[in-house]
Amino acid sequence: MDNRTDSAAPSGRVDIENLAISFELPGGDTLEAVSDVDIVLEAGSFTALIGPSGCGKSTILNAVAGFVPISGGQIKIDNEPVSGINPEVGVVFQQYALFPWFTAIGNVEFALKRLQLPRAERRERALAALREVGLEDRASTYPGQLSGGMKQRVALARTFASEPKVLLMDEPFGALDAQTRIAMHELLLGVWDLHRTTVLFVTHDVDEALLLSDRAHIMSTGPGRIIESLEVTSSRPRKVDEMTEEFLTNRNKIMKLLRHHTVAES
Amino acid sequence: MTNQLNQLLKVAASLTGVVVVWWAVAISGLINPLLFPTPYTVLIAAKELYEDGILISDLGISLARASIGFVIGAILGISVGILTARTRFFAIALGPFLNLLRPIPAIALVPIAIVWFGIGEGSKYFVIAYTVFLAVWLNTHHGTAHVAQTYIRAARSLGASRLREFFEVIIPAAAPHIVVGLRLGAALAFLSLVAAELSGASAGIGFRLQDARDYIRTDRMFVGLIELGILGALLDQFFVYVGNKLVHWEQL
Numbered sequence: 001m002d003n004r005t006d007s008a009a010p011s012g013r014v015d016i017e018n019l020a021i022s023f024e025l026p027g028g029d030t031l032e033a034v035s036d037v038d039i040v041l042e043a044g045s046f047t048a049l050i051g052p053s054g055c056g057k058s059t060i061l062n063a064v065a066g067f068v069p070i071s072g073g074q075i076k077i078d079n080e081p082v083s084g085i086n087p088e089v090g091v092v093f094q095q096y097a098l099f100p101w102f103t104a105i106g107n108v109e110f111a112l113k114r115l116q117l118p119r120a121e122r123r124e125r126a127l128a129a130l131r132e133v134g135l136e137d138r139a140s141t142y143p144g145q146l147s148g149g150m151k152q153r154v155a156l157a158r159t160f161a162s163e164p165k166v167l168l169m170d171e172p173f174g175a176l177d178a179q180t181r182i183a184m185h186e187l188l189l190g191v192w193d194l195h196r197t198t199v200l201f202v203t204h205d206v207d208e209a210l211l212l213s214d215r216a217h218i219m220s221t222g223p224g225r226i227i228e229s230l231e232v233t234s235s236r237p238r239k240v241d242e243m244t245e246e247f248l249t250n251r252n253k254i255m256k257l258l259r260h261h262t263v264a265e266s
Numbered sequence: 267m268t269n270q271l272n273q274l275l276k277v278a279a280s281l282t283g284v285v286v287v288w289w290a291v292a293i294s295g296l297i298n299p300l301l302f303p304t305p306y307t308v309l310i311a312a313k314e315l316y317e318d319g320i321l322i323s324d325l326g327i328s329l330a331r332a333s334i335g336f337v338i339g340a341i342l343g344i345s346v347g348i349l350t351a352r353t354r355f356f357a358i359a360l361g362p363f364l365n366l367l368r369p370i371p372a373i374a375l376v377p378i379a380i381v382w383f384g385i386g387e388g389s390k391y392f393v394i395a396y397t398v399f400l401a402v403w404l405n406t407h408h409g410t411a412h413v414a415q416t417y418i419r420a421a422r423s424l425g426a427s428r429l430r431e432f433f434e435v436i437i438p439a440a441a442p443h444i445v446v447g448l449r450l451g452a453a454l455a456f457l458s459l460v461a462a463e464l465s466g467a468s469a470g471i472g473f474r475l476q477d478a479r480d481y482i483r484t485d486r487m488f489v490g491l492i493e494l495g496i497l498g499a500l501l502d503q504f505f506v507y508v509g510n511k512l513v514h515w516e517q518l
Binding site for chain 1: 419
């Protein structure tokens, strides 16, 4: 399933070059959150960004999304520099960010409105998107009546419905329990297989990163930088209860790195 | 349903208790009955006012004043609140001034309102609208200025135009605060209504209270006070009911 060369949709390549991001602190000082980061996201690839909290992994994601300005280097999507929030780049947030005043299908239709389709077609496509995440029968339910896992499935449907070239996921399953998380991993890979969007997946969960991604970058703090990058070549679906040799080797390697860096800095 | 019935029973029990204590104090002989009427004399006074047609006409006049003042204040409050929350210009131009107005009570505006608008309806609308406006403005401003950042980010990355972002995200996100402002504004409309009617009115609940004082008709005063209480409570319930329908995703 992985390493597929998708000739139909060659777009969605992201180049992050020499990236630096700093924030102004209330006192007037600047905090260097991220520096010297180089990442290439091949079109249609699934990349994980792993690191402890505060390492700047979400900041990188926010910069690719156009939410925060960068202070050095550049980010290009299909050779176009990122200059702000762009609907070609979809974002899935940890706290879902569903609009509670719209129903599930209303949330998905919100994303489809920019395509200016006829009403009936928009509704049909929104329903199809909910079908992909198994929530067709919850179309007219408000987010307040959905469980955390269901909310994130609606959020996934909403983001995939607008067919972004790049999908950014910021610890999307961080608020879910372990069982729901496993189900969400399978669901995500299933839906992703239909769309083959380029994915950047931010997490602090090493297993999650190794289960999902083709490539994983490990980050460290002060300032945030990449300390190791590795390929995950074993075929999907990968399972936590059937770990391969490669999985264990990678896992041990990452754990050592994270432990070493955390100990050195704390 | 049983929950509502339960609630109703509690309210009835509490009010019955109050009336019993009131009655006991009134007939105990400790207080001059001229100053402290029994529930029965108040009921008779209400009946008398009703039969003269004054009770209903006062109610109508006061409600009309409160409603018109409320509508003017609410429309202005919502509009200006959105402007000061979403545009830098209005935030700087009006924010400090409006915050300076907030501690000025409605009753302090009555003399100037009479000079400006005469003793007719205009001055009443002005005083009521002023009070409602400040409450609605403050809540609208707060709600509209503090829309969760993730909502804005999600809307923009889903390709919403600024217009759609405003109507489909910012306004609904602020709606619970706006409804709270309207509810508060409705309660304040009654407070300022009485302030407005205490001077320079010839009808209305507030006027009737003042008028009763001239004849030491405490029974009639009690009628007026009870009217205000019931009216205010009903209106508040109405706002909670409509508000919960309107912003169904958030319990008021």
